[in-house]
Amino acid sequence: MYASLSTYLLLGFVPILAILLLAFGKLLCHWNRTPVNGHGSAVLITGCDSGFGYELARCLDGKGFMVFAGCLFPEGMGAQSLTAQCTNHLKILKLDVTSDEDVQQAKRIVKENLPEKGLWGVVNNAGISDWAEIEWSTIEDFRHMVDINLFGCIRTTVAFLPLVRAAKGRMVFVSSIFSFFNCLNMGSYSVSKRGLEAFADCLRVEMASFGVKVSIIQPGNFGQATNIVKMKTQSDIWAKFDDEQKQMFNPDYAKLAIEYFVSTCKTGFTNADKVINAMVHAVTAPSPKKRYLVVAALDRIFFQLYPILPTVLTDSVFSLSSMYDKRKEMLYVK
Secondary structure: OOOOHHHHHHHHHHHHHHHHHHHHHHHHHHHHOOOOOOOOOEEEEOOOOOHHHHHHHHHHHHOOOEEEEEEOOOOOHHHHHHHHHOOOOOEEEEOOOOOHHHHHHHHHHHHHOOOOOOEEEEEEOOOOOOOEOHHHOOHHHHHHHHHHHHHHHHHHHHHHHHHHHHHOOEEEEEOOHHHOOOOOOEHHHHHHHHHHHHHHHHHHHHHHHHOOEEEEEEEOOOHHHHOOOOOOOHHHHHHOOOHHHHHHEOHHHHHHHHHHHHHHHOOOOOOOHHHHHHHHHHHHOOOOOOEEEEOOHHHHHHHHHHHHOOHHHHHHHHHHOHHHHHHHHHOEOO
């Protein structure tokens, strides 16, 4: 016997209705949940000497969190400024994320001073930036970048994860658009951030069973807002070359690369507000995002599409730049 048309319609309608009810239930749950109250909870932030970490420490302190502000220079101007501007709930920690000793000492201090609700979150913010052609970089350049941006985060995360898991809290990682955007001169930085995101993605899947939420922040061009960008001179680049490289590379191109890099940085954001807002949402929202892409409105569609485009298209993006043509003409000594 053949089923009637009404039966087919009913069979098709039931799963659609179920999906809609499920979506409505999640939305209703989201509406009824309030942001996390910071009072009685602690957050550890790495890299608070300046930039994103400094601003986030001030912000979360103002929201009632006990903030453990990890600083590379605990007696430096950044740490002193935080102490002066924040409440007595903010505690400065000496924290070099490349040092096992520093991380373990910080963990002991955090455990001894935890408020009643425990360690709600860790924001892995400490990091450095640098730029150079891959052939201009040494193995030590790559090692230094990865040691801080990737292994520093892993070292800190593994140490503090049991405390965050106990609170069913948050792990937040500051990455970059360069984790997926294959830009000229950003090889070592991209390697470190792509590795960081792979680690965070794996951690998110594992921690879902324990109620711990993991978020990744992907800032765009915030060089002016953070002063993280390392400025170089033509002589800085040239001094690292050995005799073979000095015969191979054109010093005039090094000057052009510097000018291009500096001009690009000047087109970015001048304050860190958008990134700080994303960080705060990741720490306090009932349902934080897995990724926060923080770029200019006009760039958003491009960067959202970039990771899913075929490689032949993403590579061709650079052929549209006048800088790319000049690079081909000038990079090597003729």
